[in-house]
Amino acid sequence: MLKSFAKTHIGQRKNNEDSFLIDKEMGLYVVADGVGGLNKGEVASQLACNMVHDSIVAGETLKESIYIAHRSIVSQIKADLQKQGMATTIAAVLFNGNSYEIAWVGDSRVYLWDEKLQLLTRDDSYVELLLENGHITMSELDTHPDRNVISQALGIERKEIRIHSNFGTLKDNQTMLICSDGLYTIAKEADIINSFQSNNDLESICKELVNIAVDKDGKDNISLIGIKTYDKDNKANENQDPVVFREYDNNTGDYTLNVFSAKNEENESETDPELVDQTTFTDLSSNDRERLDSAAESNPEEDKQSSIVLPIILVAIVVFIGLYIVFS
Numbered sequence: 001m002l003k004s005f006a007k008t009h010i011g012q013r014k015n016n017e018d019s020f021l022i023d024k025e026m027g028l029y030v031v032a033d034g035v036g037g038l039n040k041g042e043v044a045s046q047l048a049c050n051m052v053h054d055s056i057v058a059g060e061t062l063k064e065s066i067y068i069a070h071r072s073i074v075s076q077i078k079a080d081l082q083k084q085g086m087a088t089t090i091a092a093v094l095f096n097g098n099s100y101e102i103a104w105v106g107d108s109r110v111y112l113w114d115e116k117l118q119l120l121t122r123d124d125s126y127v128e129l130l131l132e133n134g135h136i137t138m139s140e141l142d143t144h145p146d147r148n149v150i151s152q153a154l155g156i157e158r159k160e161i162r163i164h165s166n167f168g169t170l171k172d173n174q175t176m177l178i179c180s181d182g183l184y185t186i187a188k189e190a191d192i193i194n195s196f197q198s199n200n201d202l203e204s205i206c207k208e209l210v211n212i213a214v215d216k217d218g219k220d221n222i223s224l225i226g227i228k229t230y231d232k233d234n235k236a237n238e239n240q241d242p243v244v245f246r247e248y249d250n251n252t253g254d255y256t257l258n259v260f261s262a263k264n265e266e267n268e269s270e271t272d273p274e275l276v277d278q279t280t281f282t283d284l285s286s287n288d289r290e291r292l293d294s295a296a297e298s299n300p301e302e303d304k305q306s307s308i309v310l311p312i313i314l315v316a317i318v319v320f321i322g323l324y325i326v327f328s
Helices: 041-057 062-079 126-132 189-198 202-215 262-267 286-297 300-327
Strands: 002-009 018-023 028-035 087-096 099-105 109-113 117-119 162-169 175-179 222-229 246-248 255-257 269-271
Touching: 002 018, 002 202, 018 041, 018 222, 028 041, 028 175, 028 222, 041 062, 041 087, 062 087, 062 099, 062 162, 087 109, 087 175, 099 109, 109 189, 117 189, 175 202, 189 202, 189 246, 202 222
Parallel strands: none
Antiparallel strands: 002 222, 018 028, 028 087, 087 099, 099 162, 109 117, 109 175, 117 246, 162 269, 175 222, 246 255
16 A cells, blocks of 8 residues: 655745656656746646656556657647757656556656665766766765756757666555655755654655755755555565665765666666657756766776876976076
8 A cells, every 4th residue: 555745845946847746546656857947847847747647548658658758848849949948857656556667867866765765766967977987976976066967858959868767666664755856955865864763654754854955945946755655465575676876874864876787777777769869958058068978988097197197297397497497
């Protein structure tokens, strides 16, 4: 048996570009975080929620439903110039009993609480690419000046769009949180852990976390869906553990970057061949796109060697000039 609760808040924005959808009978839960400004972001996020829902009703898979939502946003952009630049992230969870599939694009997240906090999604962001390629450390993720730059979203124009997925079983008394970045960038993981450790009521936990983000002057829209199971009849051999991308320390809220197999990495995302060279994400400047591309191509070891070679060259020049002055 699943119980859920949802809450959204405008934050300090003039309008709420977040959207969420819950269909308990279908077992579908979606959070979408729109970008593009007034009359754009909220259109994209609401369209994404509706198209995913309608496509699943029509018999499509969760991933294909998200592709359909992406194509619908692209079609609206092409048909209406005033909607140029609109896009949206999405995190969707589809349940079949207590088994679930997670699919996402962008930096909306899905967390799991089971006496410890785990992250079941990995952000499509510039800083995640830098981390993956060894250009920054984990400690620099939350303070990097470009931490809010996302690398893909529904409606963007890139060479390809990748929809990631994860699978698992929600076990007795486990809780899942689906949220936009307006929540977790302000109500940090330590706040989430503290809330779960001090409260067992799903509605109270969700309200508390959103209120924390609001009280801490969260500027962005804030959206959160909480899902909890009370099913004690699951057989252990039927349970599937999801891929965990990060696990957080209950005392400090700090996390470790979990290692998972190449097979899991290969299976967790998929490319739609029909979307090659189809769309443009105007929220990313040309400089941002160049940095994203170069981050994946450059070698951090070469960067280290360059940083060592330059001071040596400068010292050699100074010594040469000094010798020249002495002997001239």
